[in-house]
Each structure stands twice: as C-alpha cells, then as structure tokens.
Amino acid sequence: MTTDRKQEQREEARAEDPASGPLTTDQGVAVDHTDDSLAAGERGPTLMEDFHFREKLTHFDHERIPERVVHARGAGAYGYFEPYESCAEFTRAAFLQDPSVRTPVFVRFSTVQGPKGSADTVRDVRGFATKFYTSEGNYDLVGNNFPVFFIQDGIKFPDFVHAVKPEPDTDMPTGASAHDTLWDFVSLQPETLHAIMWLMSDRAIPRSYRMMQGFGVHTFRFVNEAGRGTFVKFHWKPKLGAHSLVWDEAQECQGRDPDFNRRDLWDAIEAGEYPEWELGVQLVPEEDEFAFDFDLLDATKIIPEEQVPVRPIGRMVLNRNPDNFFAETEQVAFHTANVVPGIDFTNDPLLQARNFSYLDTQLIRLGGPNFTQIPVNRPIAPVRTNQRDGYHQSRIHRGTNYSENSLGAGCPAVSGADGHAYTHYAERVDGAKIRRRSPSFQDHYSQAALFWHSMADWEKEHIVSAFRFELGKVNALAVRARTVEELTHVNTELAQEVARGVGVPVPDGGQEPGPHKSASPALSLEALPGDGSIRTRQIAVLVTDGVDAAQVTSVREALAAEGAIVEAIAPTDGEVTGADGEKYQVDRALPTVAAVLYDAVLVPGGPVGTPAVAQDPDAVRFVRDAYRHGKPVGALGSGVGVLTPVVPDGVRVSAQTGSVVADQGVVTDPAPGAAGEEFVREFTRAVAAHRHWDRPQVRI
Missing domain, CATH: 1.20.1370.20 (Catalase, four-helical domain)
Known part of the structure; x- marks a missing residue:
C-alpha cells in the first residue's frame, strides 16, 4: 500500500470518526484547553474543581488491564475462512458446509512465557488462536504451533506455568525457559519430554507468524446431522511453508528488532501480501478410538500423518490489520469451550481444564461478565439471553429476565426440535471417583523418540x-x-x-x-517448503558510492516482480552515487540493520567488491552472518570479490565473466552490467529454498 493511499484512508477515517470533531470530556462537554490544569494563579495549586483534569487523569490511571498470565505478548489480524467443499459427511457445523460462504475470523498469535514487554524471537511455544464469527455463534479454535502440550492433566497447569515463568526470588529470566525451575520440573515429569523436544527444535523460533504451522493440540469431536461422532485433530498449514530462525540470529533479533514477528505480520498485510493457511483435519472413526498404541485423549501425543493423513477442508486468509491494538488484539478473549453445533469435546483431561480456566481468566482480566459485548468478541449471530447487569453492561434490556415467563411473551424461548440448537454429544460415562491416570497415558518416551x-x-x-x-x-x-x-x-x-x-x-x-x-x-x-515462491522474502542489497546502479536496478526489479522485498543497504543513509553519476536512494544504513533481519543478501558490482571495501568489517560480517545461517548469498560483477574471505573452498564461485554458478545457495556471476535471466532464476530458486544447511562452514 502506497504512502499516499494510506494518507487518504486516514483522512477518510477521520471524516467518518466522531473523534474528528472537537475535543470533549467523556460526557460530551467541549474542551477548549487540555495542556494546563486549572490553578489558583499561574504558580498556584491545582484546583479540584478542574473536572477535565480529574477525568483525564482518572481514565489514564485505569487504562491498563491485567495482562494475560500466559500468551501476554501477541499480534492479531482479521480475515476470512472458506471451506473447499461441504463437510456434512462428518460435521453439521454451518461454517463448514458452503464453499461460497466466507466466515469472518480474528486470529491472535503470541508467545507464551514472557510478559507483554518481552521480545518476539524467544525460544517458546507460539499461540495460534482463531475466532470464527459464524452464523451459529462464535467458534474459537485455540491452538499452538506445537501439536502437543507439556502435561496431560490440567491440574498440573499451574505447576508447569509457575516452573517456566521467571524464578520467584529474582523474577528472572524474562521470556526465557533456560533456568533452573523449568528444567527441575522437566527432569521430574517425563510426560513433558515430547513437547520439550519440539521446544528445543527450530519450531520454537519461527521466522514469521506467516510461516508457522498451527494445531488444535487436543482431540475434539465432529458430530454430523445424524448424531454420528468422529474424532478430529486440527492442523493449520501455511501457504508460504514452515520456516524458522536459528538460535544465534533469534537472539540478535531480540536486540535489533524485538518486534520482529509482529512487525512482519503487520507489514505484510499493509502491503497487500495477505498470509494464508490451509485448514486440515485428521479424522478417526469412533470405532477406531483404541486402534493406536497411544491414547487419543493424551495431549502429549500426535497421530502420525502416516497413520492418519491430514485432509484439507478449507483455507484462511488474513487481510486486515486491527485499528486499535488495545481494543482488539488486547481485549480479544478466546475460550476452548466456545463451540458451535457440530463440534464437541472429548474427555481429554487437559481440554476439560481449559474449558473451565479460560472463562475464569477472562472474567478477571476484562473486568466482568460482559466482555462478550466488546466489538472484537461480539458474535455476528443474534444474542438473546436472560443475563443482565454486571460491570460494563452496554446493552439496554427491556422486559423480563427469567425463563419461563408469560409477561414477556415467553421470550427468549429455547429452540425447538428444528436441529438448530447446540446439543451435546450423547456419550455413556460411568466409573468410580478416583485420582488416577489411565495406564494408556503412561508411555512418555516413544513419541519423543519418534x-x-x-x-x-x-x-x-x-x-x-x-x-x-x-x-x-x-x-x-x-x-x-x-x-x-x-x-x-x-x-x-x-x-x-x-x-x-x-x-x-x-x-x-x-x-x-x-x-x-x-x-x-x-x-x-x-x-513444509511452501508454495515455492519468494513472495515477501526480505533481500538486502549492499551498495556504496560507485556501485553499478544499472545492475542493482535490474536485479531489484526482477526480484520485486517475483514478490520479494528488496532493500538497498549502504554505509550511511540517504543516497549513493552510482558509477554512471546518477543518484541511488538508500533504504537503510548498514549500522542500523543486520543480516539476521533478512532472508538473503546480494552483493552487486562496483567498489563494494574491491579489495579495500571487501575488508570492511561491517560488510564482511553482514555477508558472513547470512552465509553461516544457511541463507542464500548472491554476487554480481566485482561484488563476487567480497565473498572471497567468507565462502569456503567447498563452495564453487564463478570466476568466468558471463558464467553463472549456483552452488549450495551461493549464486555468482562476475559479468558487469544488468543481471541476466539465468542469475535471477538461480538466485530466486536459492531464496525459495529458504536455507542451505549442508554447505561447509565459513572460514572466519
């Protein structure tokens, strides 16, 4: 989206927004001055009769609500979901029936352990929660980017969270799991090991929310119109593929840009590069509930896809950023028990606990029972209840507030036998009241080994x-x-x-x-390589005075045509003068960025490739870091010379003008002038592969 178009949208919003009029108090009284308190004389005491001062300060004093105990730091976006075909065979859920119907959604991504002020790129689980505003009411698919959790029973959740949070005596470390209490807990609770293996993998440091899988974690139940149940596990698969950072660059990102993932999501949507995921399900007939060597109700287990393939059933696109972070992303409330007809629970003991805990948490965090009236939480389906009053009630109710009644014409009345009401799946449950876990939950090592x-x-x-x-x-x-x-x-x-x-x-x-x-x-x-495109990949081009500007322009245009975001990086901000004497605009100064913020680096011809500049520590470090993190590295013309002190002998670099060599993610062509089609094609292929891990290590 262009800057001019953004400005037009802001002006349109101001024209429609009541806030574009004169400043008033919360009671609508116009205010003529808001920079000085009412005082007795220029240097006298502030007067209590200054109602504007008192109202303004009181509201400010109460602006903050308690942050989430977990998932405090997040980013959100609006979009839509559409099914590929009717899913009536296994669920009656209305939003999964008609491919022509788009269901609005709001998605919130988050880290788990850290507070709101922590960084995005910490090693942690990521939340992936989706609110579907369906015609039958809100459905919340509250998941993570891991398909398994650390514990099997919700009664252990306070213990796990207390252990992973900062040490109680020092309140350190912030947003990190590398400390004594977590690992003490892990070493004494073998059920954590499968999720810990995921946590120690690169899945715990995603490159982008847009390049991250999501999972419903638990085994849920679909129910069709005939009342037949089918066990289901939910999977979100990103169109761009699942890609991650490596730990070294994740740590540097925390200093260079602590908002790395949040900024990436916002910028992509603003640019019209809408993130997309495919929703898939693993379906298990009820008669196969015990057909596995693990328990379907165990949230520390997956169903291997080789045993039950994932069936794609629809896609989700995020196409709008929130207008106000607090009002929407911060106040959105998810709840695993927010289900619609056709989706039901199982007896997973962790899921049962979440069904209690989420609502209990929202009541204190959002100030009372009427948080469902906050716009981001409000269903598009009609709401008719006998629940009234309470904190922050915004509706003005009329008539009776009990059921059954005759004075209110019997309204609101319960649904009849028309099949539209939610009915819980009928399942026989019996047994002695005990505190004991099923023996089928006792294998804690096999899937960690898998x-x-x-x-x-x-x-x-x-x-x-x-x-x-x-x-x-x-x-x-x-x-x-x-x-x-x-x-x-x-x-x-x-x-x-x-x-x-x-x-x-x-x-x-x-x-x-x-x-x-x-x-x-x-x-x-x-x-999970993705669709093979390089859309939204960030590519840094190193430039300086005397650079072959024609070369830079040609390769930049070619890569941008493929959807990449190409930025010119120079020793200083402003402009550089090309070899032809023309000015070339710089996007960022080298001291303000680092290779960890980009997906690939390109070194064009000109002085950047001469021996003197090739020894520049900042330029060499930039290329070296990109190489050692497995990222694609390209060089054109004399720019090939800057790779000499970095690329080891085991990687081929072109030494012949006009000869393009692509080897292990390093693409070179020493020819001067505009970049050729072969170079662009090979470099694009290297960027699409994301990382190149099998190549030799750097020399320095």
Missing part, C-alpha cells in the same frame, strides 16, 4: 545445541544430570551429546524405547 528420529541431520544438530544452551543456564548440576538421564530414554546419542556440552557424566546407552524407531517425515521442517 520426533528425534524424524529430524534431518541439521535439525538434530540444532536440537543438541538448544539443550546445551538451556541446560548450560541451569545452576543446579543435579538438575542437569537428571535431565540428561531422562534423555537417555529418548535417544542415547542425543543424551551423550548434551552431556558432553553441559559438564555432567556421559551416560551409557540401552534405555531407549522400543517402538517408534521409524521416522515420520511430516514432522521435519524439510517437509
């Missing part, structure tokens, strides 16, 4: 490094050792490599679980 065996070699290396970093921050050596001992039940090699890095005895082997030694390829990030 995850490990499903990873590519580079993913395994990153997981080992993550464990070493996290446990290296743990002061209690006994906790480190106990955690390593637990890892021996997942994989001996993993446990031994972690032990060598954290200074505890290296364990012997022989404790791994027997089942699930085979891999599930769908669990690896390599299985």
Whole structure:
C-alpha cells in the first residue's frame, strides 16, 4: 500500500470518526484547553474543581488491564475462512458446509512465557488462536504451533506455568525457559519430554507468524446431522511453508528488532501480501478410538500423518490489520469451550481444564461478565439471553429476565426440535471417583523418540545445541544430570551429546524405547517448503558510492516482480552515487540493520567488491552472518570479490565473466552490467529454498 493511499484512508477515517470533531470530556462537554490544569494563579495549586483534569487523569490511571498470565505478548489480524467443499459427511457445523460462504475470523498469535514487554524471537511455544464469527455463534479454535502440550492433566497447569515463568526470588529470566525451575520440573515429569523436544527444535523460533504451522493440540469431536461422532485433530498449514530462525540470529533479533514477528505480520498485510493457511483435519472413526498404541485423549501425543493423513477442508486468509491494538488484539478473549453445533469435546483431561480456566481468566482480566459485548468478541449471530447487569453492561434490556415467563411473551424461548440448537454429544460415562491416570497415558518416551528420529541431520544438530544452551543456564548440576538421564530414554546419542556440552557424566546407552524407531517425515521442517515462491522474502542489497546502479536496478526489479522485498543497504543513509553519476536512494544504513533481519543478501558490482571495501568489517560480517545461517548469498560483477574471505573452498564461485554458478545457495556471476535471466532464476530458486544447511562452514 502506497504512502499516499494510506494518507487518504486516514483522512477518510477521520471524516467518518466522531473523534474528528472537537475535543470533549467523556460526557460530551467541549474542551477548549487540555495542556494546563486549572490553578489558583499561574504558580498556584491545582484546583479540584478542574473536572477535565480529574477525568483525564482518572481514565489514564485505569487504562491498563491485567495482562494475560500466559500468551501476554501477541499480534492479531482479521480475515476470512472458506471451506473447499461441504463437510456434512462428518460435521453439521454451518461454517463448514458452503464453499461460497466466507466466515469472518480474528486470529491472535503470541508467545507464551514472557510478559507483554518481552521480545518476539524467544525460544517458546507460539499461540495460534482463531475466532470464527459464524452464523451459529462464535467458534474459537485455540491452538499452538506445537501439536502437543507439556502435561496431560490440567491440574498440573499451574505447576508447569509457575516452573517456566521467571524464578520467584529474582523474577528472572524474562521470556526465557533456560533456568533452573523449568528444567527441575522437566527432569521430574517425563510426560513433558515430547513437547520439550519440539521446544528445543527450530519450531520454537519461527521466522514469521506467516510461516508457522498451527494445531488444535487436543482431540475434539465432529458430530454430523445424524448424531454420528468422529474424532478430529486440527492442523493449520501455511501457504508460504514452515520456516524458522536459528538460535544465534533469534537472539540478535531480540536486540535489533524485538518486534520482529509482529512487525512482519503487520507489514505484510499493509502491503497487500495477505498470509494464508490451509485448514486440515485428521479424522478417526469412533470405532477406531483404541486402534493406536497411544491414547487419543493424551495431549502429549500426535497421530502420525502416516497413520492418519491430514485432509484439507478449507483455507484462511488474513487481510486486515486491527485499528486499535488495545481494543482488539488486547481485549480479544478466546475460550476452548466456545463451540458451535457440530463440534464437541472429548474427555481429554487437559481440554476439560481449559474449558473451565479460560472463562475464569477472562472474567478477571476484562473486568466482568460482559466482555462478550466488546466489538472484537461480539458474535455476528443474534444474542438473546436472560443475563443482565454486571460491570460494563452496554446493552439496554427491556422486559423480563427469567425463563419461563408469560409477561414477556415467553421470550427468549429455547429452540425447538428444528436441529438448530447446540446439543451435546450423547456419550455413556460411568466409573468410580478416583485420582488416577489411565495406564494408556503412561508411555512418555516413544513419541519423543519418534520426533528425534524424524529430524534431518541439521535439525538434530540444532536440537543438541538448544539443550546445551538451556541446560548450560541451569545452576543446579543435579538438575542437569537428571535431565540428561531422562534423555537417555529418548535417544542415547542425543543424551551423550548434551552431556558432553553441559559438564555432567556421559551416560551409557540401552534405555531407549522400543517402538517408534521409524521416522515420520511430516514432522521435519524439510517437509513444509511452501508454495515455492519468494513472495515477501526480505533481500538486502549492499551498495556504496560507485556501485553499478544499472545492475542493482535490474536485479531489484526482477526480484520485486517475483514478490520479494528488496532493500538497498549502504554505509550511511540517504543516497549513493552510482558509477554512471546518477543518484541511488538508500533504504537503510548498514549500522542500523543486520543480516539476521533478512532472508538473503546480494552483493552487486562496483567498489563494494574491491579489495579495500571487501575488508570492511561491517560488510564482511553482514555477508558472513547470512552465509553461516544457511541463507542464500548472491554476487554480481566485482561484488563476487567480497565473498572471497567468507565462502569456503567447498563452495564453487564463478570466476568466468558471463558464467553463472549456483552452488549450495551461493549464486555468482562476475559479468558487469544488468543481471541476466539465468542469475535471477538461480538466485530466486536459492531464496525459495529458504536455507542451505549442508554447505561447509565459513572460514572466519
């Protein structure tokens, strides 16, 4: 979206918004001055009769509401969902029936552990919550970017959150899981290990919310018109593929741009590059409930896609940013129990707890029972209840407020036998009242091992490094050792490599679980490359005075035509003078950015490739960091020279003019002048691949 169009929209909004008129008090009284308090003389005391001062300050004093206990830091957007075809075969949910009907949605992404002021790129689970404003009422699919959770029973949720939150005596660390209390909890609770494996993988540091999977976590139940139930697990698959940061750049992003993921989402939508996900489901007939070697009600388990494929049923597009962060993103309230006819629960003990906890939390966070009247929470379906009064009631009710009644003509009346009302799935439940977990919940290691065996070699290396970093921050050596001992039940090699890095005895082997030694390829990030495009990929082009401007212009236009966002980076802001004497606008100054903020780097011809500039530490570091993080690196003309001190001998670099060489994500062409079609094609292919992990390490 252009700057001019943005300005036009702002002016249109002001024309329609009552706030565009004169300033008033909350009572509508016009105010002629708001910069000075009413006082007795120029230097006298402030007078209590200054009602404008008191109202303004009182409102300010109460502007903040309690932040969420978890998922405090988030970003949101509006959009729509549309099914591919009718899903009437397995659910009566109205929004899953007609491909021509678009259901409005609001989605909130978030980190979990940290407060609102923490950074986006911490190692953490990410929330992925979707509110569907359906014709039958609001449906909330409250999920995460992991398909499993850390505990099996909701009664353990306070313990887990207390353990992962900052240490109670120091209130540190902020937004991080690398500390004693979490790992003490993990080492004593084997059920956490599967989710911990996800947490130690690159899934915990997504490149973008737009490049992140989402999962419903629990096993839910679809119910069709005939009352037949089908177990279901929900999957969100991003159109752009699932891509992640690496830990080193995630940490630098926290300093360079703590809003890295939030900014990315906002900017993409503002630019008209609307994020898109496909909704898929795993469906299990009720008669197959016990057909697996794990319990479907266990939230620490997945159904491997090789056993039950994911069936695509629709797509979601986010196409509008909120107008006000507080009113919408902050006040939106999700609840796992917000379901519509055709979607029901199972007896998952963690899900049952969430069905209680979410509503209980909203009541205190949003100030009372009427938070559903906040616009972002308000259903598009008619609301008719006998619930009245309470904090922040905005509706003016008339008539009776009880049921049954005759004085109000019997209204609102319950629905008849027309099939439109929500009816709970009829399921026989009996048993003694006990505090005991089912034996079918007791296997805590097999799926953690499955995850490990499903990873590519580079993913395994990153997981080992993550464990070493996290446990290296743990002061209690006994906790480190106990955690390593637990890892021996997942994989001996993993446990031994972690032990060598954290200074505890290296364990012997022989404790791994027997089942699930085979891999599930769908669990690896390599299985989620995306649509093959480079849309919205951020590409940095290093420029300086004397640069081959024609070369830069040609390659920039070619990459922009493919949907990439190309920025010219120079030693200083402003303009550079090209080799032809023309001025070339700089987008950002080198000291204000870093390679971690970009998906690829391109070095054009001109002085940037001469020996003197090739030794410039900032330029060399920029290219080196992009290379060592597995990102595509391209060079044109004399720009090929800047790669010499960085790229190792195991990577081929073109030395012949007019000869394009693409090797392991490094694309070079020493020819001067405009970039050729072959170079653009090969560089685009390298960027679309996102990362190139198998190439040799940098020299410096």
